[in-house]
Amino acid sequence: MLSVRDLKVSFATRQGELRAVDGLSFDVGAKEVLGIVGESGSGKSVAMYSMLGLVRDANVSISGSVKFEGREILGLSDREMQRVRGGEVGMIFQDPMTALTPVYTVGWQIVEQIRAHTEMTKVQATARSIELLGEVGIPNPRSRVNQFPHEFSGGMRQRVVIAMALSCNPKLLIADEPTTALDVTTQAQILDLMERLQQSYGSSIVIITHDIGVIAEMADRVVVMYAGRPAEIGKEIDVVRYPRHPYTWGLLGAVPRVDSKNSRLVTIPGTPVSPLDVPDGCPFAPRCEYRMTICDQRPPLHGSDDHLDACWLSDEQRLQIRPTPEGPEARP
């Protein structure tokens, strides 16, 4: 349904070319949930925003191909893109506290979106927005619809944003760190809500996050991004249970565990490379424990059909480094 091929996004800056996304390819099938995971600055949000024409920087250059339902949407005119955004693709943002215009009621803002994409009258659209607010679990939607964003809590605002994103029955929902700004109990509620709505609305979801727990909870497939490039792509179960790329090992290792005796948090040594200065070879090499000479060359994305990774390590080497009870070969 969504098919991205070799997406490249770079910004011309005074310090030179800033390559934010460098050759990202993935597919999202119908009703599928794709998780994109990576550290801050790995280019995951920029990739999504540039796909939808939401990067307004004059110095940006975007290349590659983004096909949505078979139609190329990269390079569509502003007008055509407006029909796609909000109508066919809904978006949920990271910080619900600032995502809504403060001076309008939430109902007004949902009605605005519905009316931008459908022929509904104001009365119909208002009725629909009340219905939507009820669906996303806002109590008393009939009176809440006339309240302003500042009268809602963070979690409730995120529900409003979700209701708004769903208002035109989009085929694809892009959620950019939808739970990052919320407290933990609210996070779980919002994830549950998104799962429930995904089932009832049947839309595909791309969920961007740096929280591998969110991926494990929601995603069918995962893209692990590092420095604007995909490090590993595969089914959620494969990537989380049988990770192949050293960076993914690091990410998974950094999840705090309740049963761990070691009270210090595990980190990946080093810092992410600056997007201004991505090495020609493997971008993760400077931080990688298993660096080899060949890492000066850029590793291709390879592997079996639906579990790809960009690393020069051979299967034997990986097994040695990370002997898992079921091991990569022992996989069914």
Next chain:
Amino acid sequence: MLSFIIRRLISAVLVLFAISVMVFLIFFATPGVDPAARIAGRSASPAVVAAVRAAFGLNRPLPVRYLLMMDHLFIKHDLTSYVNVNTPVIPQILHAAPVTLSLVLGAAVIWIIVGVLGGVIAAANRGKFIDPLIMFVGIAAVSVPAYWLGEVVNYFTQSKFHSSVFSWVPSSGYVSPLTNPWQWALHLLFPWLTLAALFAGIYARVLRAELVNALNEDYVRTARAKGLSERRILLRHALRCSLISIVSLFGLDFGALVGGAALLTEIVMGLPGIGQLTYNSLQNLDLPVIMGCVMYAAFFVVFANAVVDVVYALLDPRVRVA
């Protein structure tokens, strides 16, 4: 909302009271300032000064004098000037106020329209040629002093080209809109433009900065993700939120101008407004007139601020609760 307005009005009255007390104390209780000596004249004998003091009630306790002055100003409406004895104060103010109000109201309409248009056009075209152009014209207009701009305008419209292009421009002065609305507007046209030029530039610059900020806000990204047109995002979302600061700026400027801050424009353009009246009364230390002018000015400043707060609350729902 109604209780908000009532609360706001009560506090406005309190502020006015405080201002009147302060102005009174500044002019009547400051050491070294003896109104009686001023009234009596430069070389008056102590006996005359004492007589004057008794005649004007200046020998009575301060609170009594304050109350008497307020009584004359607000209740009996018969406060008289100290300098031109027996000239009542209130008619002078009532005579000057419409001139200033006409000048400021007309100019305000022009500078709001020009300023908002300029700010929106500049923000919509940021990065292109027209944006720095508008900003440059804005800063140039702000930097020009009123008396210079006024004199230049006068020079061109009243003498240099008065016989050709500007033959339709009447000589400076004021005509009441009640006697001849057309002449009223014609007489005020260039004063309006002169005064508006000083403010339109600031407003355009402030609004542009606010708009550019607003356009980087998350809610604008949400609006784009909703698939709204750029025009709608600019006008309904960014401009709507940016207007809040323009309104508060306008309230302050409007109140101050109506209260007499348009003095320079009034003098250059030969308009007998509040600015001129205040200036003259300060020159003569004519305390009742000063008091009247200050109270009038304070009323407009406070009133304009109260209106701003109410409009503010209408524009920004977050303010209503507080």
